[in-house]
Amino acid sequence: HLSNRLQTVADFVSPGARLADIGSDHAYLPVHLAKQGVITAALAGEVVKGPYHNALTEIENEQLTDTITARLADGLAAIQPDDKIDTVTIAGMGGTLITNILESGKSHLTHHERLILQPNVGEDNVRRWLQNNRYQIVAERILAEDGHIYEIIVADPVETPVTYTATELKFGPYLLREKSPVLQQKWRQEQARLDQVIATMKQAKNAPQAKIAAFKRERDQIQEVIL
Ligand code: SAM
Known part of the structure; x- marks a missing residue:
């Protein structure tokens, strides 16, 4: 079963989704979603060979090779047009790295994809990139697990850019309204x-x-x- 952190990311993946999980490591997230019957197809992208092999092994062990493909590639370069990806998850990295992956790989996106991002730090960088690239934040979560506090940011593409205040970029527009104990x-x-x-x-x-x-x-x- 998944950590609360990854389960919260998984909660925002819609039924029938075609998912790209970038920086997937063991591919736990797509494997879980495939076993639950949530996703139609997924690719697990990894830039490092060790984690890529972790993903391959996990997908084979779970007999999910028909549903999930592991790809050794840098960031969004793992995505090919034929994959018809509609949801991208990037979790467990710093916000600057997530932003770099999105920025350097945006030619691989069609601007129809939902983005579910879980930066470990530097969330403001992620929100600023979303704002500058015509994404609207539609939900945020914050949770504590194993002595760490994690934020999850869900964003959908929009035609008209949404602008956030400096305060919203720093603390999160939804998190700010909620002001939870975490x-x-x-x-x-x-x-x-x-x-x-x-x-x-x-x-x-x-x-x-x-x-x-x-x-x-x-x-x-x-x-x-x-x-
Ligand atoms: N996403 C999983 C999670 O949240 O539990 C694994 C997180 S793990 C800490 C981060 C992974 O991202 C590592 O396996 C690393 O190799 C991978 N990674 C880092 N930069 C990447 C990039 N540019 N493209 C693809 N994967 C990358």
Whole structure:
């Protein structure tokens, strides 16, 4: 069975979907969705040979070679027109890497695909890319598991660009409205980190005052917006 993190990603895959799971490693996500009968077809993309072989082995062991194809490719280059992919998942990586994968591979998308993204950090980069590429965020989730806090961002293509405020890009438009205890926990941790940084900088001899002030503003913003 899946981790809560991957199950939450799976929850946003529609019945009948043709899924591309990029950075699939063991292909747990497409294998689970195929076994549940949710997806029609899937490809598990991997750029590294070890994880690619993990995916191959898992798909063969589960006898799902008719439904799931593993492909050794960089990012969205795993997707070919004949696959008729309508859903792309990218989970368990930093937001900058996810953004780079989307940006460098966007010629492989038709702008009809739903994107389900689970950045481990740097969620604001992901939201900004979505905004700049005519995607609308349609749902967000935040959850704590094994001492980590994870965010899931679901986005659908739109014709008219949606613009988000700086605050929405940072904290998430839906997460901001919901203000769940997990969101508060996440940003309390970030505040504590900023406090540490500020304290360390203050001890330095030529403490850069402007930088300290910027970190303090960031800290205060979290207080105002979230807590
Ligand atoms: N998606 C799975 C999950 O969420 O549990 C596995 C996450 S694993 C930490 C990240 C995987 O992404 C690694 O197996 C890595 O090889 C793969 N990866 C990193 N950059 C990639 C890229 N440009 N294209 C395809 N896969 C990539």
